[in-house]
Amino acid sequence: xxxxxxxxxxxxxxRQPKQQRGRxxxxxxxTAAAEVFAKVGYSAATTQQIADRADTAVGSIYQxxxxxxAIFHALEAEHMEQVAIVNTKLLAKDxxxxxxxxxxxxxxTHAEYFEHPIHQIVYLQYxxxxxxxxxVLFDDEFDRMVIQQFANxxxxxxxxxxxxxxxxxxxxxxxxxxxxxxxxxxxxxxxRQKLYTELKKILYAYLDPYIGDxxxxxxxxxxxxxxxxxxxxxxxxxxxxxxxxxxxxxKQFADEYSQRGYPPETKQQCVTLHQQGMSFREIERQTGxxxxxxxxxxxxxx
Numbered sequence: 001x002x003x004x005x006x007x008x009x010x011x012x013x014x015r016q017p018k019q020q021r022g023r024x025x026x027x028x029x030x031t032a033a034a035e036v037f038a039k040v041g042y043s044a045a046t047t048q049q050i051a052d053r054a055d056t057a058v059g060s061i062y063q064x065x066x067x068x069x070a071i072f073h074a075l076e077a078e079h080m081e082q083v084a085i086v087n088t089k090l091l092a093k094d095x096x097x098x099x100x101x102x103x104x105x106x107x108x109t110h111a112e113y114f115e116h117p118i119h120q121i122v123y124l125q126y127x128x129x130x131x132x133x134x135x136v137l138f139d140d141e142f143d144r145m146v147i148q149q150f151a152n153x154x155x156x157x158x159x160x161x162x163x164x165x166x167x168x169x170x171x172x173x174x175x176x177x178x179x180x181x182x183x184x185x186x187x188x189x190x191x192r193q194k195l196y197t198e199l200k201k202i203l204y205a206y207l208d209p210y211i212g213d214x215x216x217x218x219x220x221x222x223x224x225x226x227x228x229x230x231x232x233x234x235x236x237x238x239x240x241x242x243x244x245x246x247x248x249x250x251k252q253f254a255d256e257y258s259q260r261g262y263p264p265e266t267k268q269q270c271v272t273l274h275q276q277g278m279s280f281r282e283i284e285r286q287t288g289x290x291x292x293x294x295x296x297x298x299x300x301x302x
Contacts, residue, residue: 026064029054030078033071034117042072042125042134073136079122080137086113091149095156098213103203111196114185127182147174157211169210173203226251270294271301 032054036045047068051058065071090106114120125131126138151170155161161169177199184195224232224246235245241254266289273283280291287294 022064025056025060026074029056029061029064030071030075031117034075034121037072037075037125038117038121041129042068042131047071069134072134075118076122076135076137079119080142082119083113086110087146087149091153095153099157099207099211100200100204103200103207107196107200107203110181111184111192114181120185124182124185127178128186143174147171150174154211158215160215161210169207173207176202176206224249224251224253226253267297271297274298 029050033045033050036049036053040049045068047061047065048058050068050071051061054061061071065074086109090109093102093105114123122138126135147167147170150173151163151166154166154169155163180195180199180202184192184199187195226246226249231247232244233247235243235252237243238254243252243254245252266287270283270287270289271294273286274280274294278286280294283289283294284291
């Protein structure tokens, strides 16, 4: 049993709901608790206020949770489970995407995620109103793990960066990201969106010199097309193209940086030769381009 599941079962829920109705009741209680904590603060909140917000009897709360702290721990466990899923999906995306797209997807995904009251209150409580002993999962170790993960991305996009420099870049990115995100979450919706837009610009301007698209293409970072791992090794040639094998999943693939298709000048040459009266088969013999491909080019040009 991992730390998250052990905390959730031992310290939060007095009993696990077995039926759908019970699970819905617990979900309603947790959402109500997050809204009460956001409105009056954790310290001032009471189980009666949570019960009123959930439109249930306070006894129903005690069927599942022994006290207010157990309710918050359940909120924390819910947040940690879901944020891990969100971050894993973001990290699994192709490392060769444009930097602006990577940043935009990250900010937009987290912006949507933190609109949920449970995720928002846990995040805000941890950074803005820390209470000793309140958190058991969301800690400096988790914070450090996030920085290490982004440092890995930095080195994948630009292998010339050493580990120390990558971690420094990742920490500046992470602290800046959290700082403006927290400010955005405390603001009204209109201003919040403006801050998200500015955050994207700031992050791009900072990261571009270190892991920008130009550096990515120059260094030809090879990433597995199947599992997106960077543990890739050369594996011979086929049809004049470099082959690679992923040491993580065993997938073999061709050089993703080689040009796909024929250059425009080759296409124009074939169309011109046909217009001059040369047969499709003769064009194939002279240029090496399949006669079927030439037929398609000529049809599209006519």
